[in-house]
Amino acid sequence: MKKNDLILIAVILVITLASIAGIRLWQHNNTGGAATAVVTIDGVKYGEYPLSSDVTERIELPDGSYNILNISGGFAEVTEASCPDQICVKHNHIKYAGETIVCLPNKLVVEIEGGEDNGIDGSTH
Amino acid sequence: MSNKRIAFLGLFVALAFVLSYIEYLLPLNIGIPGAKIGIANLAVMVTLYTVGEKSAIALSVVRVVLVGLTFGNISMMMYSLAGATLSLLVMLIAKRIGKLSMTGVSVLGGVSHNIGQIIVAMLVLETESLFYYLPFLIVVGTITGVVIGIVSNLITVRVKKVLSF
Ligand SMILES: [Zn+2]
Numbered sequence: 001m002k003k004n005d006l007i008l009i010a011v012i013l014v015i016t017l018a019s020i021a022g023i024r025l026w027q028h029n030n031t032g033g034a035a036t037a038v039v040t041i042d043g044v045k046y047g048e049y050p051l052s053s054d055v056t057e058r059i060e061l062p063d064g065s066y067n068i069l070n071i072s073g074g075f076a077e078v079t080e081a082s083c084p085d086q087i088c089v090k091h092n093h094i095k096y097a098g099e100t101i102v103c104l105p106n107k108l109v110v111e112i113e114g115g116e117d118n119g120i121d122g123s124t125h
Numbered sequence: 126m127s128n129k130r131i132a133f134l135g136l137f138v139a140l141a142f143v144l145s146y147i148e149y150l151l152p153l154n155i156g157i158p159g160a161k162i163g164i165a166n167l168a169v170m171v172t173l174y175t176v177g178e179k180s181a182i183a184l185s186v187v188r189v190v191l192v193g194l195t196f197g198n199i200s201m202m203m204y205s206l207a208g209a210t211l212s213l214l215v216m217l218i219a220k221r222i223g224k225l226s227m228t229g230v231s232v233l234g235g236v237s238h239n240i241g242q243i244i245v246a247m248l249v250l251e252t253e254s255l256f257y258y259l260p261f262l263i264v265v266g267t268i269t270g271v272v273i274g275i276v277s278n279l280i281t282v283r284v285k286k287v288l289s290f
Binding site for chain 1: 259
């Protein structure tokens with residue numbers, strides 16, 4: 001390993017760790033009491049679920065595949081899915097604005113929208 | 126190309142295929158779409174530094190198509206082709222500039238591989254929200270890149286000895 005390699009690795013790690021910290025901070029500051037989990041399939045909005053009320057929703061796709069979305073205790077998570085990679089099921093539960101759970105095989109995205117305190121979506125004010 | 130080089134290229138294609146299969150059996154499932162250990166990059170790196178650039182390009186394409194046809198489907202093949210192409214391009218440029226050793230080149234390869242995959246995922250899913258995974262993917266790519274770079278260097282030194290006979 002050359003000195004240049006170490007510099008490269010150090011620069012990459014410093015920049016990315018700083019961005020992770022920045023993203024976390026932004027997420028915490030932009031999550032209000034009315035945060036919702038928005039489900040999108042193949043770019044089309046499927047539904048919106050407030051994190052404040054517990055619910056379990058089985059999301060069926062036309063080809064028979066499915067994802068089960070569970071909202072409890074203010075968190076959203078995918079508890080079961082038909083996809084082969086199970087990345088969406090393995091994903092930690094989410095609650096902060098901008099956090100997502102993605103199921104690539106089913107083209108499904110669960111994304112948290114911040115709610116009242118979210119300065120980005122003016123329509124919720 | 127000498128017969129010895131052709132033999133090695135064949136060996137590395139087989140190695141890339143086996144490594145991809147291992148990765149398929151033991152995926153790095155940390156809940157982040159597009160995160161991969163990318164151990165098949167080991168074969169690409171060694172080919173790049175021993176047999177040559179054109180062979181490394183050929184190996185990458187053959188590997189993605191073979192693995193896609195065997196274990197995946199067309200859309201998965203698209204993700205890995207985007208990752209593999211971007212990663213190989215970055216590694217070729219980094220190697221030519223010559224300021225980095227194999228470790229640095231491999232780190233750039235690992236990082237760009239993960240970036241390529243997430244970009245395709247963002248396009249396919251039509252959501253920018255995946256952008257949020259980028260720093261995590263870059264950290265994963267850096268760590269795996271270091272390990273793969275060090276191992277690739279060990280193999281390259283030995284292969285070069287055989288080729289120089
Ligand atoms: Zn899934």
